[in-house]
Amino acid sequence: AQSVTQPDIHITVSEGASLELRCNYSYGATPYLFWYVQSPGQGLQLLLKYFSGDTLVQGIKGFEAEFKRSQSSFNLRKPSVHWSDAAEYFCAVFVSGNEKLTFGTGTRLTIIP
Amino acid sequence: EAGVTQSPTHLIKTRGQQATLRCSPISGHTSVYWYQQALGLGLQFLLWYDEGEERNRGNFPPRFSGRQFPNYSSELNVNALELEDSALYLCASSLGGIRYEQYFGPGTRLTVT
Numbered sequence: 716a717q718s719v720t721q722p723d724i725h726i727t728v729s730e731g732a733s734l735e736l737r738c739n740y741s742y743g744a745t746p747y748l749f750w751y752v753q754s755p756g757q758g759l760q761l762l763l764k765y766f767s768g769d770t771l772v773q774g775i776k777g778f779e780a781e782f783k784r785s786q787s788s789f790n791l792r793k794p795s796v797h798w799s800d801a802a803e804y805f806c807a808v809f810v811s812g813n814e815k816l817t818f819g820t821g822t823r824l825t826i827i828p
Numbered sequence: 829e830a831g832v833t834q835s836p837t838h839l840i841k842t843r844g845q846q847a848t849l850r851c852s853p854i855s856g857h858t859s860v861y862w863y864q865q866a867l868g869l870g871l872q873f874l875l876w877y878d879e880g881e882e883r884n885r886g887n888f889p890p891r892f893s894g895r896q897f898p899n900y901s902s903e904l905n906v907n908a909l910e911l912e913d914s915a916l917y918l919c920a921s922s923l924g925g926i927r928y929e930q931y932f933g934p935g936t937r938l939t940v941t
Contacts, residue, residue, distance in 0.1 A: 747927070758832070758918060758932030759871075766927075805871065809927075814884045816861075816930070820870035 717742050719808045721819035728796050729827050736791040736822050738806030747809040748789040749816070750780055754802045762804075765789065776800070801826045830854065832933035834919050840939045841909050849904040849936045853921030859883075860902040861922070861930060862894060866915035874917075877902055878924060909940045 720739045728734050740746060747766050751759040763774025770782040780791045789806060806819040833852045841847050853860050862874040873886040877896035885892075891907040900921075906913055916937050920930035 751932075756934070758934045759920075759930075760932070761929050764929070807871075815873045815876065815886065817873065818863075818871040820868075 719819040723822045725823045727825045734793045734796045738789045749807040751805045752802045798826045834933040838937045847906045851902045851919030857921035858924045859922045861920040863918045864915045914940045
């Protein structure tokens with residue numbers, strides 16, 4: 716079955732440390748890939764997206780993600796996290812013909828001083 | 829530019845009742861999407877409306893329905909409410925189709941008692 720997996724339910728990182736959030740998908744075709752962030756009490760905001768071309772994608776707030784076809788992964792990274800990055804992060808996938816965004820279950824990020 | 833707005837912010841209903849949730853998209857956006865975010869289940873795609881027509885629906889029973897008005901605003905109706913319908917319902921809008929970025933509203937928190 717087609718699915719999006721975020722293996723880490725909760726991650727705790729020290730402020731200033733690097734971050735990597737994992738996302739794996741299982742689709743036959745190359746999907747369109749997205750990362751969204753949800754701050755407490757707010758809706759989702761798009762961080763970045765991959766449709767085609769360069770597999771390293773730059774987003775807002777200093778985030779980047781790399782599409783690795785061989786690993787069916789689209790991991791989100793940030794070299795140095797800030798306390799304001801504490802939020803829930805969702806990976807999402809769109810496959811042409813399916814006509815809907817499928818979200819992973821999310822990873823909650825906690826930042827400690 | 830005003831973002832996606834949703835009303836009400838909170839809604840408390842009793843099992844068996846009906847709930848109506850409303851969404852106003854960003855000006856110029858013709859597509860509206862509805863998602864359910866239930867605790868522990870991530871975001872589940874509910875419905876997609878574009879140009880007044882239902883384009884796709886997720887794996888939800890028929891008691892979840894909605895419509896899109898000529899001004900592109902939308903409402904989601906949930907009939908015969910069940911306890912498990914308690915969730916945050918998010919609305920998103922885009923220029924016209926899945927390939928465009930979806931902008932999310934803050935959501936309506938529905939509680940069924």
